Amino acid sequence: MKRIGDVTTRVSTWNPSRATEPVAFDYIDLGAVDNSRKEVTGAAGVSSAEAPSRARQLVAAGDVLVSTVRPNLNAVAVVPPHLDGATASTGFTVLRPTRDLHGRYLFHWVRSEGFIVDMVRKATGSSYPAVSDRIVKQSELPLPPLAEQRRIATILDHTDSLCLKRSVALAHLDDLKKSCFLEMFGDPRVPGSAGSLPTSPTLLGSLVRIRTGKLDANAAVEDGEFPFFTCASRPSRIDVPAFDCKAILVAGNGDLNVKYYEGQFNAYQRTYVIESADETAALPKFLHAFLDLYVERLRAQSIGGVIKYIKLPYLQEAIVQLPDLQVQHEFVRRAEAVAALSRDQRTQASELDALRVSLVTRMLARPSTDTR
Missing domain, CATH: 3.90.220.20 (DNA methylase specificity domains)
Structure with a gap:
């Protein structure tokens, strides 16, 4: 086991309010990280003259962001290439791996149940629980050889990719029922909207x-x-x-x-x-x-x-x-067929999620000896 702080490096900081000229930059605040998708989805362009006081940390592509507030929500993400050089809120601990730590392996570790439980246990504050940078960096992670870290990260990345495809398929099925209604009967949200069938x-x-x-x-x-x-x-x-x-x-x-x-x-x-x-x-x-x-x-x-x-x-x-009753029955038949497909997809998605949890538990608990 190694302390996270021993295998990550400090990041540079700056104070936008002290810029000699107005500078525009991408800002990653706490709300920019989708804690369910584990991605940065809402970075905003801001001017140094109007920058929030928490805009301080200069991040690079591949850095791992860990929200220090409400650790039970596990708002973590990897900085994507298009946000290389962005500024992150001081509400994140920014983890930049050294050469001994694979970035994707670190990312999967800070998503793991073991890390979440440790952070929740160490959080302080009842209405606004939070941890500090020091607590995050003093927590430990298993550290197998770098090649093994890469192998584990690749397997878990592949599992994540499968989970994402299931989620996308489910979203398409959810949209299909609505699209069918809109095409047949018009849009109830738009006054006067008409579909392809008499109503x-x-x-x-x-x-x-x-x-x-x-x-x-x-x-x-x-x-x-x-x-x-x-x-x-x-x-x-x-x-x-x-x-x-x-x-x-x-x-x-x-x-x-x-x-x-x-x-x-x-x-x-x-x-x-x-x-x-x-x-x-x-x-x-x-x-x-x-x-x-x-x-x-x-x-x-x-x-x-x-x-x-x-x-x-x-x-x-x-x-x-x-529409007339026969048309309603036909619409309901189509909708129920889509619902049946959705149920099958949700079942498979749940099984895939369970598989991922099992893989994470096995691979990150004792990665150097049990990664089969």
């Missing part, structure tokens, strides 16, 4: 029954038998159901997301529970596809301060371009 503009309120839940969000039970739909993106659980139907669930405040569920469930008091009033006129899954797009209009209409919310008339007065 009749119809008020959503005339097609559905809309209710809300009756419970506070804290009514959730950790291992409850039934789904409990709040305004969060994922449902909680609860022991007692209040609904048993095919429902489109629209979060009435906060995230304003849209979900679909069939069966017994319960709902938060600000969650709208929408049922088709007559399935010979409007299929529930067709209405779900409509609202899954129309929610963007709802977000634009939302009112309030910190927590935005929508009112019942915003739903009732939505215009649905309603």
